[in-house]
Amino acid sequence: MAYRQTDKVAARLADTRRSILDAARGLVAEGGFAAVQMSEVAKKAGVATGTLYRYFSSKEALCRHVFREVSAREMGKLAEIASGDEAASERLVKVLETFAGRAVQGRRLAYALLAEPLDVNLAEERSFFRRTHAEIFAGILEDGIENGELPKTDVRIAAACIAGAIPTALIGPLAPESHELDSNPDRVVAEIVKFCLAGAGIAAPQTQQKTTERRKTA
């Protein structure tokens, strides 16, 4: 008999898989999921198109993997902050600033994850992603309400409002001009966060003024 996969081969396969995922992620970051064409992925990864199908059963499967990888990282960061032991309002501020901040700085990717038109299969993936966000927000809000930091409200609804407001205000047609976001990201983020905090019942502290500075809230 002959042939049993050896470690070296397994490693090479893993490498190829990685480079396929990387190639796909790159395309997503450049032009969203719409820009992912199997032939392009293959070219970028340095393999033939047929090879892609040895690693992923379909384009959809590949895209789903990419979506998960990227979104998991983002959710992880937020979840970590959310599980901290500061006061709820403190954690809320941090989570919102992180969420918004990362979205501005990686706008194209954020667009793909949050706003880009995509088909049902991936839309499911996105639903999960967004729901997780909302849950993170809702959890913090609940904490804050329980211990009296925040006024009573329907946390699911407030969380959904936040999860809608931030992306809309940062990416897509209602967002400020790109150069504004580039030259003044902190101000925009601060303003959006202020809106959300106020919506949730936290009065705005009056620190954030011109630029360059970031408040620490109360």
Place this chain on the structure above:
Amino acid sequence: MAYRQTDKVAARLADTRRSILDAARGLVAEGGFAAVQMSEVAKKAGVATGTLYRYFSSKEALCRHVFREVSAREMGKLAEIASGDEAASERLVKVLETFAGRAVQGRRLAYALLAEPLDVNLAEERSFFRRTHAEIFAGILEDGIENGELPKTDVRIAAACIAGAIPTALIGPLAPESHELDSNPDRVVAEIVKFCLAGAGIAAPQTQQKTTERRKTA
């Protein structure tokens, strides 16, 4: 010479055009723009597919017309309220309630207009639609700030937040269950509006709506 279109014919043509638009609108209301297939439109309108192209140069053009017709009606209603002469905060409440209220009751259509994945051509149309919303909101906010009703804020950003929060909280994966929206639309709308008003700096009053109770927060 021979033939010049007669009134009767013109009327028939107009009828056909109407029925095509209605058929397309119907499909959109049922399943979003994704469900619009030329062959289906033709069947529903009672004409042949080729006929569609005598009235609209392409599927895209047809969809654009449908989008405009529907969205124009919505924007009109909001614009009318916005141009009233009540106090800014009053108008804001009305506009938000109308916006949210209509979105809940025509959820499928609202989804198509506001949230459904659609391709670039229609996305442009949507951008216009949403931008107009935001401008309406922003205009009212500006009024309110000018005469001191509202605290100073970046109105464009606040408007974008509102324009993002409402649809997200009402339609799509973060919205309450459909039966909740059916059985209790007013409560949900009120809650969302409350969030947005608070975000804009209006403390929640305990005015409108019937259900049980409303908290007043601080």
Place this chain on the structure above:
DNA sequence: ACAAGGAATGAACCACGGTTCACGTTCTTG
């Protein structure tokens, strides 16, 4: 070195749905 597979290849295939167009029908006018 060689046989026995696994892995990689990329051109060909195919489904899908928008669009076209050659033809038949209906309308207008002389």
Place this chain on the structure above:
DNA sequence: CAAGAACGTGAACCGTGGTTCATTCCTTGT
């Protein structure tokens, strides 16, 4: 009523891009 023009028809066409598969290239164990 005949001629000409517009209107209506729907089966065929076509571009796109994901997917397949016969073939070639490599790897493994004797």
